[in-house]
Amino acid sequence: MMSQVSVIIATRNRSSMLRRAVESVRHANCNAEILIVDDASEDQTQQVGTSFSDVHYIRAKRRLGLGAARNIGVIASVSPYISFLDDDDQRLPGSLDAQVKLLEEQPEAGMIYGRALYGDDQGLTQGSYYPEHCRHGDLFWDLLRWNFIPCPTVVFRRECLTRVGLLEEEAPGVEDWDLWVRIAELYSVIAIDKAVAIWRQGTPGSGQFTSRETKLHREAHRLHVNKWLRLPRAITAGTAQRRKISRDFAACASRQLVWTAASRLKAGRMLESARVAFAGARMYPLSMSRNILSLSTLRSLSSSLETYWR
Amino acid sequence: MTKVSLIIPTFNRPHLLPRAVESAQRAGREVEVIVVDDASSDGTASVCASLQAIKYLRVDRNQGVAGARNVGLLESSGDFIAFLDDDDMRLPGSLDYQVSLLMAQPDAGFIAGGVMLADQNCVPTGEVAIPRGPSGDLFWEVLELRVHLIPGSVVIRKECFFEVGIFNRRLAGIDDWDMCTRIAEVRPILVDAEPVCIYRVASPDSGQGSSALGRQMRSAVRHQERLFSLPRVQEATPAQRRLVRQNTRRRVADTLSWRAAHEFPRGAFRFAASNFSIALQLSPFWAARPNHLRVLWRSASTQLLSRSKNLASPTTPVG
Numbered sequence: 001m002m003s004q005v006s007v008i009i010a011t012r013n014r015s016s017m018l019r020r021a022v023e024s025v026r027h028a029n030c031n032a033e034i035l036i037v038d039d040a041s042e043d044q045t046q047q048v049g050t051s052f053s054d055v056h057y058i059r060a061k062r063r064l065g066l067g068a069a070r071n072i073g074v075i076a077s078v079s080p081y082i083s084f085l086d087d088d089d090q091r092l093p094g095s096l097d098a099q100v101k102l103l104e105e106q107p108e109a110g111m112i113y114g115r116a117l118y119g120d121d122q123g124l125t126q127g128s129y130y131p132e133h134c135r136h137g138d139l140f141w142d143l144l145r146w147n148f149i150p151c152p153t154v155v156f157r158r159e160c161l162t163r164v165g166l167l168e169e170e171a172p173g174v175e176d177w178d179l180w181v182r183i184a185e186l187y188s189v190i191a192i193d194k195a196v197a198i199w200r201q202g203t204p205g206s207g208q209f210t211s212r213e214t215k216l217h218r219e220a221h222r223l224h225v226n227k228w229l230r231l232p233r234a235i236t237a238g239t240a241q242r243r244k245i246s247r248d249f250a251a252c253a254s255r256q257l258v259w260t261a262a263s264r265l266k267a268g269r270m271l272e273s274a275r276v277a278f279a280g281a282r283m284y285p286l287s288m289s290r291n292i293l294s295l296s297t298l299r300s301l302s303s304s305l306e307t308y309w310r
Numbered sequence: 311m312t313k314v315s316l317i318i319p320t321f322n323r324p325h326l327l328p329r330a331v332e333s334a335q336r337a338g339r340e341v342e343v344i345v346v347d348d349a350s351s352d353g354t355a356s357v358c359a360s361l362q363a364i365k366y367l368r369v370d371r372n373q374g375v376a377g378a379r380n381v382g383l384l385e386s387s388g389d390f391i392a393f394l395d396d397d398d399m400r401l402p403g404s405l406d407y408q409v410s411l412l413m414a415q416p417d418a419g420f421i422a423g424g425v426m427l428a429d430q431n432c433v434p435t436g437e438v439a440i441p442r443g444p445s446g447d448l449f450w451e452v453l454e455l456r457v458h459l460i461p462g463s464v465v466i467r468k469e470c471f472f473e474v475g476i477f478n479r480r481l482a483g484i485d486d487w488d489m490c491t492r493i494a495e496v497r498p499i500l501v502d503a504e505p506v507c508i509y510r511v512a513s514p515d516s517g518q519g520s521s522a523l524g525r526q527m528r529s530a531v532r533h534q535e536r537l538f539s540l541p542r543v544q545e546a547t548p549a550q551r552r553l554v555r556q557n558t559r560r561r562v563a564d565t566l567s568w569r570a571a572h573e574f575p576r577g578a579f580r581f582a583a584s585n586f587s588i589a590l591q592l593s594p595f596w597a598a599r600p601n602h603l604r605v606l607w608r609s610a611s612t613q614l615l616s617r618s619k620n621l622a623s624p625t626t627p628v629g
Contacts, residue, residue: 165371
């Protein structure tokens with residue numbers, strides 16, 4: 001019997017967490033094809049990957065990056081539905097079954113997403129989830145403002161990739177957002193109002209985290225200007241709509257950046273905070289300054305400065 | 311199962327496509343022909359509907375040739391993958407022949423065959439381009455652009471894409487070279503002189519991808535710097551890297567300048583000028599070799615001779 005859904009787990013040097021991710025997929029769907037794409041790991045990933053009997057283990061000989069590894073998984077998979085799972089995330093029991101059933105009932109929808117529970121370093125949840133409210137329908141313009149779709153919660157049709165092309169490989173960190181935008185341009189999106197995955201959050205304690213965050217913003221900004229706003233649907237919508245969307249995009253991104261900068265400041269990391277603020281000001285000078293000068297931010301800034309000097 | 315998937319990316323060429331598809335179906339006994347229509351805006355869809363026994367995929371947002379090849383890969387089910395451009399042709403039985411050779415060498419990544427060069431109507435001119443070099447580890451040769459590879463003449467084992475990734479969408483026109491280089495880095499390759507496909511050689515005004523030869527070669531030279539991050543190049547000595555860079559520049563400059571000298575007397579002034587200026591930038595010494603002057607002279611004299619013949623008998627149709 002052909003499997004219903006292919007779950008692609010791209011992994012690199014995280015052999016300790018891989019087993020947990022695979023087990024979670026087994027419980028999420030009785031009939032899933034699991035593909036592990038090992039992006040040239042240097043640890044025990046190969047032993048772990050080949051130890052499963054029902055898992056398709058693929059090893060890339062050269063380090064390729066997340067987008068390219070996922071593309072390899074997509075090409076090796078055979079099922080009509082596809083889902084991506086990161087090696088440190090988990091699927092909740094029965095979630096894939098429910099999502100695939102909904103997608104089968106609505107043939108005009110291209111993809112389905114759901115809520116993700118935030119997980120800590122160990123992958124344990126504290127009960128908070130994202131997004132608060134799952135919008136559905138035509139999400140093209142919403143997705144041009146902000147990415148509110150957690151990657152591990154998505155199941156999409158294979159035929160979507162045939163129509164819009166495979167994942168972008170040279171957009172590290174935002175390749176999933178780019179794919180959602182391109183699918184939402186042609187298909188409607190549905191959502192399930194339930195938590196379907198556990199989404200492990202990175203540790204903000206390390207300096208690497210902030211540099212990654214600003215890099216993500218820079219990539220998203222580049223794609224927004226050079227690619228998304230040049231999609232046929234955005235072009236036909238007219239200049240006024242495009243201008244409005246890029247204003248909204250800048251507002252969302254700069255709010256996020258100001259928030260990051262403030263939280264860095266509160267943690268006593270002056271330099272990182274300044275770096276984030278500077279990167280934001282370079283991308284969105286207007287909305288960044290508007291955000292920093294807004295009353296609530298000033299208040300939180302002054303309080304964090306107080307704690308800093310104390 | 312030893313099925314071959316043959317992927318034909320096409321864009322706005324409905325008049326040429328049926329010829330390519332037919333030749334592909336005759337190229338092997340068990341061939342899955344996949345036509346990827348890269349968001350064509352003309353009658354490609356209706357032409358494909360009339361073609362028998364093909365898998366037709368339509369991409370709604372133009373992906374470029376490399377992106378279309380990737381989409382074809384997505385729907386392919388064969389163990390071996392071959393590619394064919396929509397204006398080229400495969401020779402009968404050629405796929406079966408290449409696959410049998412490739413199956414005899416389980417570690418080889420891909421097999422490259424000979425190419426019959428043809429004019430704009432796909433009529434062979436009699437010239438055959440044979441990939442140079444014995445089989446085996448040809449990484450440095452491929453990296454230096456020393457092996458003549460045309461996508462239509464290559465059959466690739468599907469596992470290779472899992473090992474080194476798929477086509478790079480950003481590299482229009484040189485994506486196949488980039489792919490072959492990455493495969494040749496990790497696996498030995500097979501080279502066979504037997505001609506397997508007919509290649510429509512681009513003329514400066516035919517609007518094909520390689521009509522802009524100069525720009526394509528320059529982007530290849532630029533992309534080579536990025537390929538230098540491959541582990542095997544990193545392990546090489548700096549002197550070796552310098553040599554690779556130098557050889558490539560010289561070879562590219564030589565080719566471009568030769569083409570410029572060849573096309574200049576035929577009236578393709580802009581093509582010749584751009585090719586020659588790019589050649590000069592890459593390697594001034596090799597761009598201005600006396601050999602090219604000789605080519606220029608010979609091409610000009612044959613051109614003049616044929617023109618005077620045409621003047622003498624204006625009623626004869628020019629074939």
